[in-house]
Amino acid sequence: xxxxxxxxxxSGYQKAWRASPWLTASLHAFIAVLLSTQLIVAPRPxxxxxxxxxxxxxxxxxPPAGSPLQRDLLAVGNDWSRLSYxxxxxxxxxxxxxxxxxxxxxxxxxxxNGQGCYAFGTWELGRSMGxxxxxxxxxxxxxxxxxxxxxxxxxxxxxxxxxYYQRDGIRISRPVAVSALVSAGVSLYILLLSIHHxxxxxAAWLLVASLWALTVWLHRREFKDKVRIRIWPDAWLxxxxxxxxxxPSLLLLLLLVNWxxxxxxxxxxxxxxxxxxxxxxxxxRHIVISERASVYVDALRTLGIPDRRIVIRHLIPxxxxxxxxxxxxxxxxxxxxxxxxxFLGLGLPLDEISLGSMMHSxxxxxxxxxxxxxxxxxxxxxxxxxxxxxxxxSQKREEPVVxxx
Numbered sequence: 001x002x003x004x005x006x007x008x009x010x011s012g013y014q015k016a017w018r019a020s021p022w023l024t025a026s027l028h029a030f031i032a033v034l035l036s037t038q039l040i041v042a043p044r045p046x047x048x049x050x051x052x053x054x055x056x057x058x059x060x061x062x063p064p065a066g067s068p069l070q071r072d073l074l075a076v077g078n079d080w081s082r083l084s085y086x087x088x089x090x091x092x093x094x095x096x097x098x099x100x101x102x103x104x105x106x107x108x109x110x111x112x113n114g115q116g117c118y119a120f121g122t123w124e125l126g127r128s129m130g131x132x133x134x135x136x137x138x139x140x141x142x143x144x145x146x147x148x149x150x151x152x153x154x155x156x157x158x159x160x161x162x163x164y165y166q167r168d169g170i171r172i173s174r175p176v177a178v179s180a181l182v183s184a185g186v187s188l189y190i191l192l193l194s195i196h197h198x199x200x201x202x203a204a205w206l207l208v209a210s211l212w213a214l215t216v217w218l219h220r221r222e223f224k225d226k227v228r229i230r231i232w233p234d235a236w237l238x239x240x241x242x243x244x245x246x247x248p249s250l251l252l253l254l255l256l257v258n259w260x261x262x263x264x265x266x267x268x269x270x271x272x273x274x275x276x277x278x279x280x281x282x283x284x285r286h287i288v289i290s291e292r293a294s295v296y297v298d299a300l301r302t303l304g305i306p307d308r309r310i311v312i313r314h315l316i317p318x319x320x321x322x323x324x325x326x327x328x329x330x331x332x333x334x335x336x337x338x339x340x341x342x343f344l345g346l347g348l349p350l351d352e353i354s355l356g357s358m359m360h361s362x363x364x365x366x367x368x369x370x371x372x373x374x375x376x377x378x379x380x381x382x383x384x385x386x387x388x389x390x391x392x393x394s395q396k397r398e399e400p401v402v403x404x405x
Contacts, residue, residue: 043096048088097131144334150273155280162233163285183211325394332386
């Protein structure tokens with residue numbers, strides 16, 4: 001059976017390669033950059049044994065606090081090459097994208113000095129363009145993937161559950177209604193508190209999640225309450241989507257990013273994912289409303305299958321299969337939005353390298369054309385590849401329909 005599955009995967013891979021060799025090679029490059037950047041260019045070994053202790057730096061970049069490696073690194077000025085390791089495995093290129101040297105700032109591609117040659121030149125503070133491009137490329141891909149994943153996790157279940165009750169609505173008991181109102185009030189209060197103090201309170205938001213989980217649990221208990229309140233969650237969903245879509249998304253992003261003093265990768269990805277969730281919920285709503293009127297859903301309800309099982313086991317898989325093209329296009333949109341925010345100086349902090357921040361630094365050095373052209377080409381490559389992937393996925397989704405007609 002495993003052999004048959006592998007043969008199916010291999011045949012699918014061959015079809016994808018024949019359909020678009022350029023796109024397939026691009027996706028291979030994206031995966032390689034995401035998984036093996038630390039193995040290609042890094043200022044440290046990705047595995048070493050020092051003072052009898054083993055260290056791995058594939059996902060991390062700093063030694064553990066209080067370790068012998070950290071103590072001796074501070075003594076030599078964080079120069080990893082000056083330490084004597086018992087065993088070490090180094091990357092292909094020993095280079096530090098964050099290393100600075102003012103004497104080599106803004107040098108054109110092909111520049112060489114006593115420390116080495118820079119095929120892609122240097123940029124602000126004398127940082128290497130080649131290493132910075134690789135790290136910025138990885139950062140953009142990581143933010144795009146995380147934002148789309150967050151958008152799917154938030155948008156698909158919410159859109160499926162809320163739009164499923166478009167026609168009949170849903171009846172809830174009074175304890176559930178009180179719990180929902182309390183949860184909504186606490187959520188709004190903590191949101192305003194976070195905005196006022198410009199700080200994310202993890203414990204407070206964990207309390208909010210617990211309150212909403214309690215509301216769901218109370219609803220599943222099905223209290224024998226004669227008074228039932230009918231609500232229309234689909235109307236709330238469509239109203240919320242319309243409200244968010246009526247505001248300029250870039251303006252809202254600028255305001256929210258400016259709210260945090262130093263937005264990190266997680267904050268940028270979460271913010272983009274929050275806005276993408278409304279788009280995912282909108283497409284999910286159209287698909288679920290269409291499927292809700294189909295014969296097999298009515299048959300499942302006639303057999304007494306619970307609504308939540310119908311949504312989870314039947315509707316959500318259908319939605320995900322139809323959202324692949326939308327998710328692929330959303331990856332390109334996330335890359336472009338993150339680069340725009342960084343170019344405006346409102347994205348990642350200045351101490352983190354990104355493609356947009358590299359282009360932002362060249363605004364006062366108009367002669368440094370390579371600092372704008374090379375990151376811009378990488379952004380174009382990612383956006384075009386993801387849009388091409390979305391187009392191919394949408395065509396494959398329509399092929400069975402065309403054949404049946």
